[in-house]
Amino acid sequence: MRLCLSGVAAEVMPRRMLQCPGFLPRSIISALQSRSLLFRTKAHRYKLRQQDDDDDEERDKPKPAERDAWGRPFHLHKARGQHILTNPRVLDSIVRRASIRPSDTVLEIGPGSGNLTVRLLEAARQVVAVEIDDRMVDAVHGRVSQLGLQDRLTVIKGDALKTEFPRFDLCVANIPYGISSPLIAKLLFKLGRPCGFRSATLLLQKEFARRLLASPGDSEFNRLAANVRLAATVELLMDVSKKDFVPCPKVDSSLVRIRPRSDVPAVDLDEWLAFTRTCFSKKNKTLGAIFKQKRKIVELFERSQLEGKACRLLEEEEEDGVNDSDDDDQLGTRVGEKEETNASELSVLQEKIVGMLKAGGFEDKRPSKLSTEELLHLLQLFNREGVLFH
Numbered sequence: 001m002r003l004c005l006s007g008v009a010a011e012v013m014p015r016r017m018l019q020c021p022g023f024l025p026r027s028i029i030s031a032l033q034s035r036s037l038l039f040r041t042k043a044h045r046y047k048l049r050q051q052d053d054d055d056d057e058e059r060d061k062p063k064p065a066e067r068d069a070w071g072r073p074f075h076l077h078k079a080r081g082q083h084i085l086t087n088p089r090v091l092d093s094i095v096r097r098a099s100i101r102p103s104d105t106v107l108e109i110g111p112g113s114g115n116l117t118v119r120l121l122e123a124a125r126q127v128v129a130v131e132i133d134d135r136m137v138d139a140v141h142g143r144v145s146q147l148g149l150q151d152r153l154t155v156i157k158g159d160a161l162k163t164e165f166p167r168f169d170l171c172v173a174n175i176p177y178g179i180s181s182p183l184i185a186k187l188l189f190k191l192g193r194p195c196g197f198r199s200a201t202l203l204l205q206k207e208f209a210r211r212l213l214a215s216p217g218d219s220e221f222n223r224l225a226a227n228v229r230l231a232a233t234v235e236l237l238m239d240v241s242k243k244d245f246v247p248c249p250k251v252d253s254s255l256v257r258i259r260p261r262s263d264v265p266a267v268d269l270d271e272w273l274a275f276t277r278t279c280f281s282k283k284n285k286t287l288g289a290i291f292k293q294k295r296k297i298v299e300l301f302e303r304s305q306l307e308g309k310a311c312r313l314l315e316e317e318e319e320d321g322v323n324d325s326d327d328d329d330q331l332g333t334r335v336g337e338k339e340e341t342n343a344s345e346l347s348v349l350q351e352k353i354v355g356m357l358k359a360g361g362f363e364d365k366r367p368s369k370l371s372t373e374e375l376l377h378l379l380q381l382f383n384r385e386g387v388l389f390h
């Protein structure tokens with residue numbers, strides 16, 4: 001009976017059968033009724049769907065939830081990820097788990113109206129916040145001034161992806177989820193080496209956090225996880241319910257701590273990033289299959305040719321003792337001239353790559369199952385053969 005009720009049959013069971021005394025226990029009838037499983041006729045289904053769409057539209061509308069520095073309400077924009085964390089226990093917990101020292105400068109991305117900022121100011125020496133929305137900048141300034149803490153807060157108005165960050169010890173933030181991936185890439189790969197901060201404690205969309213935490217071989221393991229593993233360790237600190245935000249988002253969140261590694265392998269980061277882009281372009285294909293694609297071989301061939309030619313030309317220029325800007329222009333033009341790619345050279349390169357993958361035991365392996373060390377070894381094999389990705 002249970003099976004029948006939990007499946008499709010429950011959707012089409014005539015109401016009078018359910019109402020017939022003794023046909024079903026009362027508890028089951030009320031459970032079914034409360035889950036709206038009864039009588040989902042076409043019209044009813046349409047109405048339910050319509051209701052869902054209306055709910056989505058309602059959710060997408062800006063919400064009057066925050067107040068500006070003068071106490072006037074203003075709308076929150078979903079497109080800017082403006083979901084304000086309102087649960088004080090969760091906010092306190094984030095600050096506690098971020099391991100802030102009294103001497104620290106904390107970078108906060110997207111302070112919003114300052115719920116987290118005021119707590120960070122209690123724990124740190126100073127806070128530098130980057131906020132894109134003027135209204136939020138005013139709101140957080142107003143709030144912090146009321147508490148007399150304005151001397152220890154600097155708010156940079158701008159896009160966190162485009163703004164140069166000042167020096168900081170920790171990053172602690174409830175970020176707009178739309179910029180998670182480029183922001184983490186910026187923190188780990190664009191600030192130079194060593195990146196100079198101890199950790200980034202970030203609230204992220206739960207599914208995104210799971211991917212960051214994935215290990216090689218896990219179904220969620222992807223290029224982002226492979227890149228982050230090269231430069232950092234990631235740990236899950238806690239999950240946070242969507243109910244703790246206003247307006248309530250569609251997804252739950254997780255707090256993670258990302259700690260830059262002090263022993264990042266000596267590899268050209270641009271070359272590594274381009275290499276993982278190629279390897280993870282079809283993450284479930286074997287490396288043999290990925291590097292048999294003609295398009296990939298042509299790309300690698302052209303890049304290697306271009307690189308080789310640029311080096312040769314530079315050497316020749318240096319030998320001639322010529323190196324002024326006109327010659328630089330000429331060099332650019334000459335290097336930029338597209339070489340006629342020769343079919344036999346291409347097939348030589350393809351054979352070389354396939355042979356190298358075979359010899360290294362990589363041909364039948366999938367990139368999503370390789371450890372950082374294995375990926376680094378593979379990149380080294382390519383580079384040794386003169387194949388460059390960047």
Ligand SMILES: C[S@@+](CC[C@H](N)C(=O)[O-])C[C@H]1O[C@@H](n2cnc3c(N)ncnc32)[C@H](O)[C@@H]1O
Nearest residue numbers: 083084085110111112131132133159160174176
């Ligand atoms: C999820 S809310 C967090 C607000 C606040 N920190 C909290 O915990 O309630 C994200 C904030 O980031 C801001 N924001 C969105 N995109 C941004 C960007 N590219 N750079 C800087 N701030 C951004 C939004 O205006 C918003 O205030």
